[in-house]
Amino acid sequence: MNDANAKRCWYCQADLTRQDAPAENDSQDWLNNLRDNSPAPQGDDQPEEPANSSESPNEEVPAWLARIRTREQSERAASEDALSASSEELSSEIPDWLNEFNPDQEKEKPDAILPASASAQPENEDDDWLKKLESWQSEPTSSPEKTSTDVTVGSREKPAEKNPIEDEAVTPPDSALIKDSAPEWLQAFVQEPKSTPAAQQGNLSVQQPSTSAFLPAERTPKNEEDSLLRDSEPGQISPTAESIESSELDTALAPSQPGEENETWLSSYKKIHPDKDIKEQVIPAPVDQDQTKAPFNENSLMDWMKPIDPVTNPSQKEPVPQLEPAALPAWLQALSLKHNGKASAPSHSSSDFSDFGPLAGIEGTLPGEELNQFYKRPQTFSGLLKTTESQQVRSKLLKNIADQTHWEDENLEEKPHSHIWIFRLIVTVLMLAAVFIPLLFTQISSIAPSLYPDEVVQTFNTVNALSGGKPVLIAADFDGSLFGELNWSYQPLLAHLMERNIPIAFLSTNSEGTTLLNQSASTLIKQYPAYASSDKWMNLGYLAGGSIGLQGLAQNIQTTMPLNSALQSAWLSKPFDTVKRISDFGALIVITENADTGKYWIEQVKPSLGTTPMLVVISAQSAPLLQPYYASGQISGYLSGLNSAVAYEALTKTPQNATAHLSSFQITMVLAIMLVLIGGIVSLIFYHPQPGKKKRVNS
Amino acid sequence: MRSPLIPIISFIVGAIILAGYFFPGSGLAAIRTPMLDWAVTLSGVAGLIAIINLVFGVHWRRLRDSSKDYLFSGLVIFAFLATFALGIFLGPTNPDYQKVVTAIQMPIEASLMAVLAITLAFSSLRLLQRQHNWMGLFFFISVIVYLLLNSGILSFMANIPSLQEVVSSISLVPIAGARGILIGVALGSLLTGIRIWLGSDRPYNG
Structure with a gap:
């Protein structure tokens, strides 16, 4: 509230009605009074009414807002008389055609003429309280120093929305005084319009103050708060729109000047001559579309955005000025990262224009930030693996588990010992002697088995029970490593079959089995000339597929083995x-x-044999695994090792190689038993355990 | 994710073969027999591929790179090619060709077995030195007993009825152990077959 003796409004530096009143030179911000909780200093500031009549009594209004409204009411009441008188006088001077110029304006006219107190009407109840605050702030615009144009503008718009800065720009001679009496933040405002070239031309830009003038050079907390409040006022955050609208109306209302209105606005109408082509007179000449084409359809635009008709503006003979580049509100610009919280007025600097994109050419748009500042290089991590102590302990434990372990005494054993090779040599010599000495000295007798194993007897009985006409199938599934043992084992059985003149067909699932069997049989067959003269010995060759081949053999032997080794039909x-x-x-x-091979034959082929007996000749080391099949009756009998062969020879009463080598075998076995026994006894006697030596260490 | 086509084919083939075992009189034999023939053929081709890989993929590369013991690799390649050529021209039933097996392969394998016998005999000297505990002692006694039984030198005890019963009882112990091993192997094979059949294990994926 200005002081009663103030000559100028310290808010907007406008001359107050009472010229004799000294301008209040209080540099304190007016908003400080709003914040001040102290009672209002002036008695006339006391609210005459509790609040706005539009508000219900029960509405909760903050105290500071109530004070604002109260002050607003009081100030408007003080200036109501003068403003209404001048407005009504001026509005009466407006011709009717001007009232028809804009129907909306006509509707708004009564409201515009009414003082701000008319906001109590229902249509103004929805206005924001900040607009009310704005209208209170724009109170000095109703000062008597206003020109008729200003008054007219004020009559169109609500006086509360009149920006005092516009008035200041229109009255430059007072700027010096304002500069002296204005607060610091307003001094910059006073200087700014002068520096604007458009202000000198008196066009639309004159009334477009620079928003930056509102901002102090240095943002103190107080100033920031003030700035924030100012930015929150719609009348000030969009000065460009307001100025454009005011300028447009000024231009439109200019013909209302006495003595000019008829000639000026009718000058755009041409007289039609009947003797000329009416089309040429009516249809305008084609003009450059780029220059005259409005950017928007006028019907779809708001009034203040419609282009100014130069005809209606006699003071401006120039073509329709292009619209000023659109400017974002100050509060939106303040949010821009580029401005860093400082609101800046739209300027003509090329840096504020976007050169690309849909907002190209529009001033004050949010600057397109360089995208590269938002994209950073991916974070690179160090190649070093950072592990905690617990992880290291666990990894060490895993390493200990995974590492190949050895016993500590193994390293000691790897050391060359001079006596080791002696023991090795002695053992080797003894073993060779045990094998060869009985062969060289045939008078060394062996211990013949007095009892014949049951499986051997069953094998013998099975072969004896075979009819002479039925052939026997022999599967030679063995390799050369144990051929020496097996050769002595199956020879008595093979000899028994030949002796009985039983045809033999043999095959092998091993690549060398048939060859080895054929070799031994060719030697044996010489002992049976009658058998050798006939074709009772057939080599079927190799049976591929392992257990699958055995399955096929069991299902259809003629299909599985159609040819013999001579590539002749085997079954014709x-x-x-x-x-x-x-x-x-x-x-x-x-x-x-x-x-396992014997197991495959038993599992795959035996079910297809029916009542046909199955016999097995196996090495002594695998006999225990085959014995359960014999006990279950799946196989009729088996021969295992040299002892079974000797027993079978004893049964057939044809001693052959097995009996001849039995002494060597028994002596070698006794030697092995002695080595194990002596070694064990020595280990028991001379064993000296070394505590802590036999511990597990990691390599 | 691997393609489910191969496990599906494996499952179907396994189901057909397995059903053929349980229902031999059904018409599944007409499908099962060609499948087995294909399997036999494929196994032969697989063996051929393995041989080619061994000769040309391993030994030929060693010979070309002049790596350590490359002369042995050259010898392997020469032996393979010579055997293959003789088998083609002479045939597998030729007596001269069969000497490749009887005069070279069989003596080599028998010699390795003889060396194994000598090594086991020497190692038996230190049987208790390694396992100086009750289990080691029990194993030591078992070795001696069964060597005596298999040697046949206890045949004279057959005339003693009480000893004969003891020897017969001891001879049954390996049967019990063998049955346990066979049952374990059978269960393991069954489980492996089911896992392959159901696709849990896919050895055919390489």
């Missing part, structure tokens, strides 16, 4: 022509050193 010539399936054989004899 006698005595094998009687074999249509595998069960047509008299017996199946499997010779193998591997228990």
Whole structure:
């Protein structure tokens, strides 16, 4: 509230009605009074009414807002008389055609003429309280120093929305005085319009103050708060729009000057001559569309955005000025990162224009920040693996588990010992002597088995029970490593079959089995000339596929093994022509050193044999694994190792290689038993455990 | 994610083969037999590929790179090519060709087995030195007993009825152990087959 003796309003530096009143030179911001909780200094500032009549009595209004409204009411009441008188006088001077110029304006006219107190009307109840605050702030615009144009503008718009800065720009001679009496933040405002070139021309830009003038050079907390409040006022945050609207109306209302109105606004109308082509007179000449084409459809634009008709503006003979570049509100500019919280007025500097994008050419748009500042290089992590102590402990534990371990005494054993090779040599010599001495000295007798194992006896009985016409299938599934043992084992059985003149067909799932069997049989067959003269010995060759091949053999032997090793039909010539399936054989004899191979034959082929007996010749080391099949009756009998061969030879009463090598075998076995026994006893006697030596260490 | 096509094919084939075992009289044999023939053929091709990889993928590369013991690799390649050529021209049933097996391969394998026998005999000297505990002592006694039984030198005890019963009882112990091993192997094979059949294990994926 200005002082009663103030000549000028310290808010807007406008001359007050009472010229004799000294201007209040109080540099304190007017907003400080708003914040001040102290009672109002002037008695006339006391509210005459409790509040705005539009507000309900029960409405909760902050105290500071109530004071604002109260002050507003009081100030408007003080200036109501003068303003209403001048406005009504001027409005009466406006011709009717001007009232028809804009119907909306006509509707708004009564409201505009009414003082701000008319906000109590229902249509103004929805106005924001800040607009009310703005209208209170624009109170000095109703000063008597206003020109008729200003008054007219004020009559169109509500006086509260009149920006005092516009008045200041219109009255430059007072700027010096204002500069002296204005606060610091207003001094910059006073200087700014002078520096604007457009202000000198008196066009629309004159009334477009620079928003930067509102901002102090240095933002103190207080100034920031003031600035924030100012920015929050719609009348000031969009000075450009307001100035454009005011200027437009000024231009439109200019013909209302006495003595000019008829000539000026009718000058745009041409007289039509009947003798000329009416089209030429009515239809305007084509003009450059780029220059005259409005950017928007006028019907769809608001009034203040419609282009100014130069005809209606006699003071401006120039073509329709282009619209000033649109400017964002100050509060929005304040949010811009570029301005860093400082609101800046739209300027003509090229830096504020966007050169690209949909906002190209529009001033004051949010600057397009360089995107590269938002994109950073991906964070690179160090190649070093940072682990905690617990993780290291766990990794060490895992390493200990995964590492190959050894015993500490193994390292000691790896040291060369001079006596080791002596022991090795002694053992080797003893073993060789045990093998070869019985062979060289045949008078060394062996201990013949007095009891015959049951499986050997069953094998013998099975072979004896075979009919002479049925062939026997022999599977030679063994390799060369144990051929020496197996050769002695199956020879008595093979000799027994030859002795009984039983045809033999043999095959192998091993690549070398048939070759080895054929070799041993060729040696044996010489002992049976009658058997060698006939074609009772057939080599079927190699059976591929392992257990799958055995499955096919069990299902259809003629399809699985159609040819013999001589690539002749195996099942067309006698005595094998009687074999249509595998069960047509008299017996199946499997010779193998591997228990798994014998198991495959038992599992895959035996179910297809039916009542055909199955016999197995196996090495001594695999015999225990085959013995359960014999105990269950799946196989009829088996021969295991040299002892079974000796027993079978004893049964057939044809001692051969097995019996001849039995002494060597038994002596070697006794030597092995002695080595194990002596070594064990020595270890028991001379064993000296070393505590802590036999611990697990990591390599 | 791997393609489910291969496990599906494996499952279907396994189901057909397995059903053929349980229902031999059904028409599944007409499908099952060609599948087995294909399997046999594929196994032969796989063996050929393995041989080619061994000769040209391993030994030929060693010979070309002049790596350590490259002369042995050259010897392997020469032996393979010679055997392959003789087998093609002479045939597998030729007696001269069969000497490749009887005069070279079989003696080599038998020699390795003989060396194993000597090594085991020497290692038996230190049997208790390694395992100086009750289990080691029990194993030590078991070795001696079963070596005696298999040697046949206890045949004279057959005339003693009480000892015969004891020897017969001891001979049954390996049968019990063998049955346990066979049952374990059977269960393991069954489980492995089911896992492969259901696609849990996919050895065919390489």
